[in-house]
Amino acid sequence: MADDLDEIVRRADPDRWLSSRFITDAAKRADVVAVYAFNQELARVAAGAREPMVAEIRLTWWREGLDDIMAGKPPRGHPVMEALAGAIRRNNLAVAPLEALADSSFDDLEPGRFADDAALERYLDATSGAIMALACAITGGVDAAELRPAAHAWGLVGLIRRRAAGVDRFPESWRQAEPAARARQALAAARAPIAALAVGVFPAVAHLALAGGYLGGREPSELEKRARLTWAALRGRV
Numbered sequence: 252m253a254d255d256l257d258e259i260v261r262r263a264d265p266d267r268w269l270s271s272r273f274i275t276d277a278a279k280r281a282d283v284v285a286v287y288a289f290n291q292e293l294a295r296v297a298a299g300a301r302e303p304m305v306a307e308i309r310l311t312w313w314r315e316g317l318d319d320i321m322a323g324k325p326p327r328g329h330p331v332m333e334a335l336a337g338a339i340r341r342n343n344l345a346v347a348p349l350e351a352l353a354d355s356s357f358d359d360l361e362p363g364r365f366a367d368d369a370a371l372e373r374y375l376d377a378t379s380g381a382i383m384a385l386a387c388a389i390t391g392g393v394d395a396a397e398l399r400p401a402a403h404a405w406g407l408v409g410l411i412r413r414r415a416a417g418v419d420r421f422p423e424s425w426r427q428a429e430p431a432a433r434a435r436q437a438l439a440a441a442r443a444p445i446a447a448l449a450v451g452v453f454p455a456v457a458h459l460a461l462a463g464g465y466l467g468g469r470e471p472s473e474l475e476k477r478a479r480l481t482w483a484a485l486r487g488r489v
Contacts, residue, residue, distance in 0.1 A: 348381035379406035401441035
């Protein structure tokens, strides 16, 4: 089962997957992958939402499955749900980021522009912020509050890539070139708290080392990604 989830994340979220290779504890790496796989199952439903009502039913199944786990019930019979239940139990994961991540997937069913900066920031907190917080909790029991700029930077990178694919969710008030500039500002603010992380926690944020390439408007090759991530892990910096 662990190999299956690993393959799901490798194909759907290669940047976080590559970062997770630097988690030396195999059990913690598997638990981080379980969180990433949960995120991908939610994203897959939202991305394939030809019929929003059907997609909403499917997302509700995942949301209720999370509620079951948190209530101490046996996980629903799905490999991702079973792995997530184990990760929650072993790491005493907080419910809030998991609920935020699940709830945010409903917003992606009809991906219109965010009303304003506050709405955009709430979305970034509930998506990339929640995922990063969970990965940090698993790898070192770290409170990821100081890593909010890092999470926002990576979330903005994702939204910029989606805009290039034809889905623009940035508020109307943002100028055409502003998202990349704001992402760079967030990345700059993130570097100091990232540099202060323990070695074991760094893989939870290592993929930020790839942000510069994306913000430059190009897709790094896998070889370049591996080289950048290895160099970042050796230095403990992005």
